[in-house]
Amino acid sequence: MERAAATPETEKENRKKWFLLIAMLFSLAVLIISIVFLARIKGWVGRSESTTLLSIVDAETAAPEDRQQSLSFIDDEHMVDARCADDLEALLAACARVGYEPVVTAAYRSASEQRELFNVLADSYMQQGADAESARKLARQKIPLPGHSEHQLGLAVDLADGDPTKEDQTGIQSWLAAHAWEYGFILRYPEGKESLTGHGFEPEHYRYVGPSAAKQIYELDLTLEEYVSMFYSK
Numbered sequence: 001m002e003r004a005a006a007t008p009e010t011e012k013e014n015r016k017k018w019f020l021l022i023a024m025l026f027s028l029a030v031l032i033i034s035i036v037f038l039a040r041i042k043g044w045v046g047r048s049e050s051t052t053l054l055s056i057v058d059a060e061t062a063a064p065e066d067r068q069q070s071l072s073f074i075d076d077e078h079m080v081d082a083r084c085a086d087d088l089e090a091l092l093a094a095c096a097r098v099g100y101e102p103v104v105t106a107a108y109r110s111a112s113e114q115r116e117l118f119n120v121l122a123d124s125y126m127q128q129g130a131d132a133e134s135a136r137k138l139a140r141q142k143i144p145l146p147g148h149s150e151h152q153l154g155l156a157v158d159l160a161d162g163d164p165t166k167e168d169q170t171g172i173q174s175w176l177a178a179h180a181w182e183y184g185f186i187l188r189y190p191e192g193k194e195s196l197t198g199h200g201f202e203p204e205h206y207r208y209v210g211p212s213a214a215k216q217i218y219e220l221d222l223t224l225e226e227y228v229s230m231f232y233s234k
């Protein structure tokens, strides 16, 4: 079949059609991008994956008792949520490269381990003469009530310098405070933010929130509570 020769009119018509088509596609793309952007800010999408990394467990909110999660061993005795295992390994390796001997002193704790830890401490106060109620109160100042520790999420780790000659931990702690975010971890209970986190300063306690949230939290100097209420509140 032979194509009819294009007259200036049909060419003009064609150009107009193409222009309209491109303009429509462009508007559609802008619309889709805006919806996705808005949805991300509002947390309408990606909630199931990303917001479970942002779960807040505190004195009011307990960790879900029987949450299905896959755990990975990071050394002989500690496990973490599998989603943060690779980043934790990379963080520890980077920390070792600059001369520290990072060790994990606490990681995932099951509900019963947390309960045990709490009861042992409460019992020790009772042995010192406290009644049951005040023993629990005293224990609560040191260890969160069973169900209320971030360690039950598998997303929190306590890190220390394992070098036995180093009693002073400030070296590794300041390195971690400056670099943990690069691997998706944040200093969860910073100094001076006690009223926001409801927690005393814990220089060894790091929480995985994923790389993009960790970067924003670090750069904007936020706590997890502030970050979640700024970007994920309903």
Ligand SMILES: [Zn+2]
Pocket (backbone or CB within 6 Å): 106, 151, 156, 157, 158, 204, 205, 206
């Ligand atoms: Zn901890």
